[in-house]
Amino acid sequence: MRASLWSRLFPYLLLMPAMAILLAMVVYPLLFSLTTSFTDYNLIMLNGVWVGFKNYLAAFGDPAFRDSAIFTFIFAFTSTGTQLVLGFVTALCLARVVYARGPLTILLMFPMMVTPVVVGILWLLMFQPDYSVVNGLLAKLGIAGPIWLQHPLTARIAVIVADVWQWTPFFTIILLAGILNLPKEVMEAGEIDGATPLQSLAKLAIPMLMPLILITTLIRLIDSFKTFDSIFVMTNGGPSASTEVVSLYIYRKGLPYMEMGYASALSYLFVIVLTVIAALLIRQLSRKA
Numbered sequence: 001m002r003a004s005l006w007s008r009l010f011p012y013l014l015l016m017p018a019m020a021i022l023l024a025m026v027v028y029p030l031l032f033s034l035t036t037s038f039t040d041y042n043l044i045m046l047n048g049v050w051v052g053f054k055n056y057l058a059a060f061g062d063p064a065f066r067d068s069a070i071f072t073f074i075f076a077f078t079s080t081g082t083q084l085v086l087g088f089v090t091a092l093c094l095a096r097v098v099y100a101r102g103p104l105t106i107l108l109m110f111p112m113m114v115t116p117v118v119v120g121i122l123w124l125l126m127f128q129p130d131y132s133v134v135n136g137l138l139a140k141l142g143i144a145g146p147i148w149l150q151h152p153l154t155a156r157i158a159v160i161v162a163d164v165w166q167w168t169p170f171f172t173i174i175l176l177a178g179i180l181n182l183p184k185e186v187m188e189a190g191e192i193d194g195a196t197p198l199q200s201l202a203k204l205a206i207p208m209l210m211p212l213i214l215i216t217t218l219i220r221l222i223d224s225f226k227t228f229d230s231i232f233v234m235t236n237g238g239p240s241a242s243t244e245v246v247s248l249y250i251y252r253k254g255l256p257y258m259e260m261g262y263a264s265a266l267s268y269l270f271v272i273v274l275t276v277i278a279a280l281l282i283r284q285l286s287r288k289a
Contacts, residue, residue, distance in 0.1 A: 037264035048261055055265035065266060067241060068249040071156070075245060076224035079163040084217055086164065087171025092201075094172070095179045105176070108169040116166070120233025123162035124149070127234075149235055152242030159231050159243050163224065171216055178212040179205065211285055218281040225274055246270050 037055055041048025059065050090108070094101055111119070126133050127148035135145030148154045182205060206213075228247040231237065237244030237252070244252075250270070254263030 033264040033267065036261050037268055039261045041261040041264075043255075043258035043260060051261070055262045056269065058262065059266055059269055064241065064244075065246070065249060068244045068246050071243065072225060072245045072247075074156070075160060075163070075227065076221055079160045079167070080217060080221045080224050082160070082164045083168045083171050083220060084213070086168045088175050088213075090168070090172040091175040091179055094176050105173060108172055110169075111166045112169050114166065116227075116229035117233055119162055119166050120230035123158065123165070123230070124234045127158050150239055152239060155235050155239060155243050159234055162230050162234065163227060166230070167220060167223075170220060174212065174216050175209065178209045182208055214281060214285040218278060218285070221281070222274055222278060225270075225277075 036048065038050060038052060039048030040051050040054075094104060097104065114122070127135075129135065129145070129147040129150075132145070132148070134148070138145040146154045148158045226247055227245055228251065231243055231245055232248060232251075235243045237248050246266070247270075250263050250266045253259045253266065
């Protein structure tokens with residue numbers, strides 16, 4: 001009896017150290033930040049006063065938060081959509097390559113292996129007005145390059161380009177695996193029925209790849225909403241907060257301005273929005289499946 005009880009309890013005893021670390025590093029900060037979001041807690045006066053939903057209501061009337069949220073949506077959907085299109089086209093091209101596919105795929109993975117901070121530094125240099133590679137190429141075409149990071153529109157384009165460069169290979173590698181595993185019988189049947197390559201792609205390949213496309217898009221879209229490092233390095237949210245994403249605005253409120261209660265409330269509002277977007281995409285994925 002005792003041996004049987006011990007055998008049942010022993011696995012849980014082994015899990016206890018890991019669970020303790022999980023509680024200390026994940027659960028406690030989440031609960032603390034949730035509690036903090038209902039107070040006026042700041043890093044100067046540590047004894048925050050309970051204010052209820054005041055921080056959450058203030059967020060809806062905060063024009064800076066609204067503007068950062070708008071750009072975050074623009075950034076996330078534009079960069080993810082561009083990555084999907086470029087990644088799919090690149091995957092189709094690689095699928096036709098036979099001998100050098102492996103080395104080419106490894107080369108394509110290089111941007112993903114670079115940390116976002118390094119990506120930010122790299123593209124900061126690429127878009128420098130005096131000695132940038134981008135403006136140098138434009139000059140050879142007879143086009144005067146703009147001062148990319150000092151104008152709102154071009155700065156937004158620059159940070160999106162940096163994100164697209166880093167994460168397009170993510171789509172390429174996953175979609176390439178999907179394309180290579182498409183059932184040959186179905187594709188050959190389409191050819192026998194007289195379908196053109198474009199028709200086979202639109203009517204056969206894409207519908208079969210749709211679950212993979214949706215789940216890959218979901219992963220990248222959520223990750224794009226959380227982008228911080230590269231934008232912080234390239235523009236620090238400028239000029240005139242034109243490239244300030246929500247994560248950067250929350251950081252600014254929480255640390256430089258020390259408004260931890262308000263920053264925590266913004267964080268949870270952001271989590272709610274991401275959860276809704278993820279739920280909608282997962283629902284669409286389940287329908288396709």
